[in-house]
Amino acid sequence: MHHLSFLRPVILLCTVALLAACGSILRGDVVTFHEGPLPAGETIRVEALDPAKGRTLEFRRYARQVSDELRNVGYFPVADDEAAQLIAQLDYGVETGPVNVRLERNGPYAYYHFSYGRFRNPFYFGLMNRWEPEVRSTPTYIRTLSMAIVKNDMNNERLFEGRVESIGASRQMQEVMQYLITVLFSNFPGESGVTKVVTIEMD
Numbered sequence: 001m002h003h004l005s006f007l008r009p010v011i012l013l014c015t016v017a018l019l020a021a022c023g024s025i026l027r028g029d030v031v032t033f034h035e036g037p038l039p040a041g042e043t044i045r046v047e048a049l050d051p052a053k054g055r056t057l058e059f060r061r062y063a064r065q066v067s068d069e070l071r072n073v074g075y076f077p078v079a080d081d082e083a084a085q086l087i088a089q090l091d092y093g094v095e096t097g098p099v100n101v102r103l104e105r106n107g108p109y110a111y112y113h114f115s116y117g118r119f120r121n122p123f124y125f126g127l128m129n130r131w132e133p134e135v136r137s138t139p140t141y142i143r144t145l146s147m148a149i150v151k152n153d154m155n156n157e158r159l160f161e162g163r164v165e166s167i168g169a170s171r172q173m174q175e176v177m178q179y180l181i182t183v184l185f186s187n188f189p190g191e192s193g194v195t196k197v198v199t200i201e202m203d
Contacts, residue, residue: 024202026176028183031195032162038189039074044149045084046070046077049091059090062177066090066147069185086159089148092180094171097140141171145180160189176202 046063048054067077070088078084142165149160164184170176183198190196 025199026166026168026179026183026202027197027199028164028166028180029195029197030162030164030183030186030190032160032188032190032192034160034189034192036159038149038160039070042075042085043078043083044070044075044086044088045080045082045152046088046090049089049146049148053091058174061174062090062092062181065178065181069181069188073185073188084152087150087152087156089150090146092143092145092173092177094144094173095142097142097167100138100140102136102138138169140167140169142167143171143173143176143180145177145184147184162189 046066048059048063053059066088070077075086144163144165146161146163148158148162151157151159162184164180166176166180166183168176179200179202182200186198187196
């Protein structure tokens, strides 16, 4: 039992590491530009800036999420076939980001062995340090979401522009879009022309 007590710190360290790996954080840089009072209960329709995206089921899902946020800040979202005073133009995409390079050192780690030869104690436990550095490279991706609110008339005057950019390990937009939308609408419409960093915990 005396030798087994050495295992307790190792087990504790492994448990802490596993718990730390459970959480996931999204960091988004958001900047907005706007003029005049926003909002004032106008009707608004969500459209894709790229018509090809607007025909997809994926966009329809994102449009519903954005419509919910627009309603929460004081607009009145309407269906695609209804007249609207304003149009919310959405665009989004993913591109390859910088490679994340880090230097890791191996150790300390635990090892043990059994022996039934001339050794009296059949169980041996110890710690070994290996300080040979290992270079690990992880690709990252830049996920972006932009939205412009324009008047639905001949001039299409822009009232609001917003853009969120986030760098992470996932290139799947469906995994991060809800969080990007949350970042975009945080403190809406925000201070015009000022970039802020918003960090939220992902499920």
